[in-house]
Amino acid sequence: MIIYIGYFIKEWKSMKKLKRILKKVKSMLRSAWYIHYYYSSDLDGNTILLDSKNGKDLGGNILRLAQELSGNSVYSDYKLYFSSNKDRKRQLKNTLELYNITNAKIVKEAGYRHYKLLARAKYLITDTSFPMEFVKKEGQIITNTWHGTPLKKMGKDVDNQAYSMGNVQKSLLLSDYLLYPSDYMRNIMIKAYCMDNLYKGKILCSGYPRNSVFFYPEEGVLLRAKLNMADKKVFVYMPTWRGVVGKVETEVQVLEVQNYLLQMDEMLSDDELLLVRLHPFVAKAIDYNKFQHICAFPDGYDPYDILNMVDCLITDYSSVFFDFSNTGKKIVLFVYDKEQYLDDRGIYVQLDSFPFPQVQNVSELVKELRKPKNYDDTEFRKKYCQYDRKNVAQIVCKHIILNEKVLEEETVIDNGKDNVLIYCGVLAKNGLTTAFLNLLENIDHTKRNYFVTFVKSSYRKDPLQVKLLPSWVGIVPITGFFGRTPLEVLATVLYFRKKKKNRWIMKYVDRYYSREFKKNYGESDYTFVIHYSGYGEKTLTLFQNAPDRNIVFVHNDMVKELELKTNQHEHTVKRAYAEYFKVVPVTTDIYEPTFELGNNSNNICIVNNCHDYQGIIRKSNEKIIFDERTISTVSKAELEIILDNSEKKFITIGRFSFEKGHQMLLNAFDKYYEIYKEGYLIIIGGYGQLYDETLQYAQNLKSKNHIIIIRFMSNPMPVLKKCDLFILSSLYEGLGLVILEADTLGLPVISTDIPGPRGFVKEYGGYLVPPSVEGIYNGLIAFDRGEVPVMNVDYKRYNEHAIEQFETLFEEN
Structure with missing residues (x-):
């Protein structure tokens, strides 16, 4: 009996998996169908596609506009189409009959005919948004009526939902006309969806068609x-x-x-x-x-x-x-x-x-x-x-379909400054995020309009990460990468997975990503697009195909990354460093490997990371807190006792990954402890694949009871402040902002002598050691002898210089 049950469970799981695969294949075919018509078909000037709540309904503003388009003989040459969910088709038919809407046909929402119409209809009218694959074609006239005046907060104003507003925002930004019943609503929508300086269409304060009743x-x-x-x-x-x-x-x-x-x-x-x-x-x-x-x-x-x-x-x-x-x-x-x-x-x-x-x-x-x-x-x-009245549908249709300018057209504020789009990645708890937020804290944002973009799915688990961004920055979330033809699938698989590259492959890779850029950002003008995180072959290729001046930051020795890690794509990195408008190492030490990969000295500009020294001092004065996600080998109370005792405390802060050299550091400390029988080593890290391995490795050392390993602390600065020495044990690295944080709190710093931190530590009188167990051990002995000084950098001047460097990115080569 148990065997039979196990068999049926296995078969059921196989069927579910098969259904998921078939669903995915069907979706890919529909997308390919749409893209085929996107490229191959001309617009039909007499076709109007109407979409009410993504096919879930036919009512409100869309219904009233449809009544006008069907009932007025002026529009008798136009063909009306309505998208409908499969389970709402009967209801929609009944509505059409009840309201005497003729010359209309129903197509399945996200079905083949619907996608074909999205590519061919000249006029598109919606009260929400379009499918994620949708790319506006030249000549299409899009009207977004929305579906209510906001009382509840929307878009960016909803802390835990701002990350997911991208498809709605995109649909608003690509619209030729936005309809609003009041200045109140117009102002709310523009602010909530970050449309100032981005929206290029017209606002019609016409009133709502549905309110004319x-x-x-x-x-x-x-x-x-x-x-x-x-x-x-x-x-x-x-x-x-x-x-x-x-x-x-x-x-x-x-x-x-x-x-x-x-x-x-x-x-x-x-x-x-x-x-x-x-x-x-x-x-x-x-x-x-x-x-x-x-x-x-x-x-x-x-x-x-x-x-x-x-x-x-x-x-x-x-x-x-x-x-x-x-x-x-x-x-x-x-x-x-x-x-x-x-x-x-x-x-x-x-x-x-x-x-x-x-x-x-x-x-x-x-x-x-x-x-x-x-x-x-x-x-x-x-x-x-304010603007509600009789006959709104009649007035609006005259304006948007017959092109009779019977309504006053308004535009969204454009202050004439350059728009800068910055891809920030995940905003994980790491040095890269710290550097990015420090940059935003220090730049003069009155010179340009800054917009931060990211992939929605990256924030699904922790949506409140968006709140780390300053309030003045606009956000442009994107839904990800959707919709490829079979040739584009083949080309991208050969390029990214098989690491093949030729003219044919790159033709279809670039066609796909240039369309993706247009889909996500193409209706707004960005003078500069910055790939700040510098990682991820998809987003690097996306920004590679930006029509604007593209800039990529380099936070690490990418030659080493390509040698030692499998998550980097060599073709993409080399191409980006060779062809981007500007390539930006964050320290002079990683200029050489950056040049080696791109072989183009003309586009390389050094821009040091900014440092939030005042914020570090403020955070260091807070109480030590273990977060819900914190995992520690000692309790908070035990940690506080250790920090207050007279024994030396050595500390490092960095993710649990190979390049951080944690095992090398552990061995050096174990050697030190075996001789001196005193001191503590504290390792604080965020994410990283080597956490368990690091934990287990430490447990096998003689000094295990004097090693403290903490996974995730939202604020490690109070711990850092109470330590005696900071050690950067990395095998390769960018600058390593935690060096600056330690120096800000008055700690002497030992760093491995590697590109990245080397230049900074040398310039400001820190202490460099060879990247080896012996090197770090000798550094600990040198500290005991009083030979490791505090650097005491003037970070106010340091930041001013970093911003001067940043400003050069917007100059022509």
């Missing part, structure tokens, strides 16, 4: 009669979704809403009716048959048609109240979880600044529903519904 109250009266509700007082409840898809919060919200509805049903009278529209994950779990005075929204109708016929709106934190206020009817905010909700999710405007009554429980709610409107929302409507 509220200027025809007579249509609401007719619909109410049609639905047999004319003799009732009708309320509508549209709360915000609070749950998390697939988690227990969904069940909690269902029970919570159901409880409130049961209470309301008991308190409402027979001449009162409550219509409810909930998020689908909650709505499908509610049985409306158990209620006498409550029912779901009538099927088929756009929610705004229903809103136009009711007497009062009940909501909470949903932006629907901005739109509904156009009716002049009463709005009640049912905010039973106000404090909890607002703690979890920030908002732009405090609810208390709005004129609407707020209630906390059902009893208060029903009492408030039976009161007449007793507040003045004139100023509210002036601010938040």
Whole structure:
């Protein structure tokens, strides 16, 4: 029996794996199909593709524009297409029939016909974003209507979601037209999605097409009669979704809403009716048959048609109240979880600044529903519904389709300064990240507009890493690399995996990455693009194909990296160093290996890393803290006792990887301890593949009880400050900013005599030793004899010089 069960489990897993492979293949084929048409087809000037919520719906602004395009004979020559999820096709058909939208066809969202239309349709209209493969073609006219006025924070303003805003931001930036109902919304969207100095299209403060319905109250009266509700007082409840898809919060919200509805049903009278529209994950779990005075929204109708016929709106934190206020009817905010909700999710405007009554429980709610409107929302409507009016769809279609400039076009601020795009990598806890943040701290950001870019998936595990960036910098997350033709797949595999290179391979590698650059950044003008991290063959090749002046930083001896590591790609590194506009070693010591790889002295510029010496001093004065992720061979209390005793404390800080020379250092310390029987060695590291190996190696030494190994400390400076000597034991290295940190805190420094730290340590009077066990051991003896001085560098002047060097990158060679 067990054998049979094991067999079926194995078969089931194999089927799942096969399904994943087939799904991936299908996705690749669709992408290839799209790219084929992207290159081979001309635009069809009479084709309009409309996308409402990525095919999940047909309503709101998209529906109203579709009504105009279908119902007005002026557009009779145009063909309308709607994208639809496969499970929403029937619903979408019914909507088209109900609203008499003819000359329209439905295509499957992200299906072959949809991708073909994305490449061929001249006019694209969306209220969200496009598939990740989408690249705008020359001549396409894209309109983004969005789908609501923001109350809850969006884009960069949401700390734990800013990393994922890239596809929405891209869709906004590539749009020719953005529609907004108010200056308030325009300003929020531009700021939240970092569009200042990037967006090249036009903003139409036209009002929302969907809100025009509220200027025809007579249509609401007719619909109410049609639905047999004319003799009732009708309320509508549209709360915000609070749950998390697939988690227990969904069940909690269902029970919570159901409880409130049961209470309301008991308190409402027979001449009162409550219509409810909930998020689908909650709505499908509610049985409306158990209620006498409550029912779901009538099927088929756009929610705004229903809103136009009711007497009062009940909501909470949903932006629907901005739109509904156009009716002049009463709005009640049912905010039973106000404090909890607002703690979890920030908002732009405090609810208390709005004129609407707020209630906390059902009893208060029903009492408030039976009161007449007793507040003045004139100023509210002036601010938040500023441009809403009749016939918005008609006006907008004239402007964007017929090119009749009936609306005033606005542009986003362009201060005329150069835009600089910087790829920063993962912002992991390492010296490279420290150097990058120090640079941002010291540059004069008023000279240029700086934007930091990164791959979204790199931040999924720790989204709050984005908050390390200063508030003044814009962010441009990208979704990654999607969509290749079979020839491009073959070329990239041969190039990156098989390390083959010829004219044919490079033709398709460059075609792919130049299209990827255009897809991710191509609608914005960047005068300079900087690959700051300097690592990663994909992003190096991406920036290699930038149409702008590209700059790459070099943080290490890349000749050694290529010899000793398998995660570097020689062809890509050599090509980058040979052809980039500027190649930037961060110390004179790594000039020679950089030149050796690129063989181009004309594009090499030395730019020293900046040093946040004031921040280091501030951090060193904080208490020692072990983070949740900290793993240490001693407890915090034991560490503090050791740091306070009189024995010498030697320390190194660096990731657990081969080039850091930790085993060499351990052997040197073990030799020192065997003779002198005193002292401690502290190794603090972040990530690195050799952590377990280092730990095990230390346990086999005679000095093991005097070796402290700590994995991950967000702030190791208080520990560093209490030590007596810093040792950089690297076999190869860039500059090694931790040398500067130790010197800032008054520690003498021993460094291995290798390119990278050598120049700095020599210049400022530090102590160099051969990169060997004997060399480091002799350094420890020299320290005992008082022969290792503190360098005491003037870091204010040092940073000024580094920024002077940085400024030369923006000069012509």
